[in-house]
Structure formats: C-alpha cells, structure tokens
Amino acid sequence: MDTDNQTRVTEFLLMGFSETPEQEEGLFWLFFCTYLVTILGNSLIILAISCDSHLHTPMYLFLAILSFVDIMASSVTIPKIMANHILGSKSISYVGCMTQMYFFITFTNMDGFLLSVMAYDRYVAICCPLHYTMIIRPKLCILLVSVSWVITNLHALLHTLLMVRLTFCSNNAVYDFFCDPYAMLNISCSDTFINDLVVFTVGALIFMTPFTCIIVSYGYIFSNVWKLPSAQGIRKALSTCGSHITVVSLFYGAILGVYMHPSSTFSTYDKVATVIFTMLTPMVNPFIYSLRNRDMKEALRKLILRF
Incomplete structure (x- = not known):
C-alpha cells in the first residue's frame, strides 16, 4: 500500500x-419532523x-x-445530519465522529x-403489590439508574478506545448517516478482530x-397474572405492561438484528x-406510553390546559 493510502x-x-x-x-425533512x-x-x-404530584412514583420517574x-x-445523530444538509456537506471531523459514537x-x-429497570418495577408492582413501597424505594431507584449510567459509559469508553487504536486510510466514506461502530469497522484498514x-x-x-x-420479569408476571381469579384483573394487569412490551419489542428487535452479526456483513438492511x-x-x-395510560393522558391534558 502506498504512502498516500497510509x-x-x-x-x-x-x-x-x-x-x-x-x-x-426528502430525507432531510423526514429527519427534521422526526x-x-x-x-x-x-x-x-x-x-x-414533573408538574403532576400524582405521578411522582418510581414507575413515572423511570x-x-x-x-x-x-x-x-x-x-x-439527527442535528448533525440536518446541519450537513444545510451546509451542503457530508463531513464530520475525526474527533467529532469518535465523540458521536461514544454518546450513541x-x-x-x-x-x-x-427498559429492564422498568420491567423489574412492573414485576414488583404486579407480583408483590403489598411489598412494593418497601422494595422500590427512592434509594434503590437512584442506585439502579446510577449503576446503569456507569456501566453504559464504561462500555462506550471501551468501544471508543478500541476504535481510536484502528487506522483509517484513504477510504473515509462511512456508508451510514452517523458514525455507527459497525460501519466504521468496515472501512478500517487495520485488523478489527479484537473489536x-x-x-x-x-x-x-x-x-x-x-x-x-x-x-x-415478564415470565414471572405472566405466570402470576394467569392465576388471578377474574378476567378483569388479568386485563388490568396486562394493560400496565402492554406499552412497555411494545417498546421493548421495537427496540430490541431492531438492535439485535443489527449488532449480533459480524461487522463485515453490515448492509442497507442494517x-x-x-x-x-x-x-x-x-x-x-411518548405516544405508546401516553395513549395507553389513563394517568399520563390526564396529566398531559392538565399540562396543555395550563398553556
């Protein structure tokens, strides 16, 4: 490989x-509206x-x-896409790319x-309702969120440091709309085995x-729900989980499909x-949680009426 490529x-x-x-x-306006x-x-x-005191509970905090x-x-991701479109550019600096990947x-x-913390919260609420306030205490909520934040930042730092050690040669075209780790690995001229x-x-x-x-969590929830004596009780229990299950399915269905295969096979589908x-x-x-939740709809109605 010549000097220019290196x-x-x-x-x-x-x-x-x-x-x-x-x-x-068309994509610019689609991303803008989104x-x-x-x-x-x-x-x-x-x-x-924040404004409705009735919603100051762990579930709504999460x-x-x-x-x-x-x-x-x-x-x-989206503001950079829109900024590049307005400026007529596709470029992002090396530091900007690594920063974007870290926060992504x-x-x-x-x-x-x-989503897993919220599932645990629903499990305790449905399966251990009498002990809910004793188990899901404010200190536990803070601990769960803090530990999640630390783990996710350490994981992002690990991937970013591993990416920084790679060499990117003459090919600097990332075939994606942001600095996706898989798309980045595809254009590196280094050995990406460790990554x-x-x-x-x-x-x-x-x-x-x-x-x-x-x-x-949902395995325990469903096993307990089917033991309820009335159909109304079953519907009420499941209705509290419906929104969460929808979001989980959408999120994990897409993310596992993208990242659970080698980076060399990254495609348009991904x-x-x-x-x-x-x-x-x-x-x-917001629509999934608010449209299926009576308390959220009431809180949103009060908020809108204030304005």
Whole structure:
C-alpha cells in the first residue's frame, strides 16, 4: 500500500442513504419532523410527570428518565445530519465522529438498561403489590439508574478506545448517516478482530443482560397474572405492561438484528434497522406510553390546559 493510502484521515464522510439531491431533500425533512416530534413528545412527558404530584412514583420517574435519554439519543445523530444538509456537506471531523459514537453507544445502552429497570418495577408492582413501597424505594431507584449510567459509559469508553487504536486510510466514506461502530469497522484498514470479539462478548453481555432481565420479569408476571381469579384483573394487569412490551419489542428487535452479526456483513438492511432504534423508537415512545395510560393522558391534558 502506498504512502498516500497510509495517511491517517482527519475527517469522515457520512454518505447517508442516497446520493440524489431529491431524495436527500426528502430525507432531510423526514429527519427534521422526526426530531421535532421526538423533542416535543418526550419533553411533554417529562413536564407532565414533573408538574403532576400524582405521578411522582418510581414507575413515572423511570419513564421521565427514559424520555430524557430518548431526547439525548436523537440529539446525538439527527442535528448533525440536518446541519450537513444545510451546509451542503457530508463531513464530520475525526474527533467529532469518535465523540458521536461514544454518546450513541452510551444512550443506546442506557435505553436498554432503563427498559429492564422498568420491567423489574412492573414485576414488583404486579407480583408483590403489598411489598412494593418497601422494595422500590427512592434509594434503590437512584442506585439502579446510577449503576446503569456507569456501566453504559464504561462500555462506550471501551468501544471508543478500541476504535481510536484502528487506522483509517484513504477510504473515509462511512456508508451510514452517523458514525455507527459497525460501519466504521468496515472501512478500517487495520485488523478489527479484537473489536469484533469485544462486540460479541462484552457488547452481547451488555445488550443481553437487560434483555434477559426483561424476559425473566415478564415470565414471572405472566405466570402470576394467569392465576388471578377474574378476567378483569388479568386485563388490568396486562394493560400496565402492554406499552412497555411494545417498546421493548421495537427496540430490541431492531438492535439485535443489527449488532449480533459480524461487522463485515453490515448492509442497507442494517441501516434501516438502525433508523428504527435511533429515530423511530424515541419518537413513538411518548405516544405508546401516553395513549395507553389513563394517568399520563390526564396529566398531559392538565399540562396543555395550563398553556
């Protein structure tokens, strides 16, 4: 390989989904509307929970934190896409790319951990209702969120440091709309074996641990729900979990499909699946939780009437 090809790149080009100006224009407005709805919807959830004292409970505390994380997760990728479109550019600096990747991994992982914490909260509420206030105490809530935050940041730091050690030669075109770790590994001219190994070991552990906790929690929930004497009781118990199950299915269905295979097979399908958990899931979360929850709808109604 010649000297030019060995030159370390100082920026990357985010190629996105399309090369044609017409399609790029349409995607810009699609991403803009998605981001606007995400910010407004999740902000309303946070404000409604903050302003309504009846919602100052662990379940809604976790929901407010999830809404905040969804806002941040969308803010990691979408504003850069829109800024590049307005400026007529596809570039992102090397430091900016690594920073974006770090926060993308952090907030994506945090989403998964919060969903598992919320599943545990629902398990205690349904299976141990008399002991709920004794188990789900404020100190435990803070501990669960803090531990999740520390783990996700350490995991993001590990992947970022491993990415920094790689060399990127003359090919600096990232075939995605942000600095996705898999798309980055595809264009590196270094040996990515260690990175792939870490993805399949540490990465799988970080993703699968919350997912396993969710499966186990709902296993206990369903086994207890079917023992309820009345059909109304069963419907009431399941209705409290319906929104959460929908979000979990959407989030993990997309994320496991993208990252549970070698980076060398990263394809257009993976880019579409990435859009689901980076843009679609944060956008629809407020609607899923508010439309299926009577207390949230009432809190949102009061909040809107204040204005």
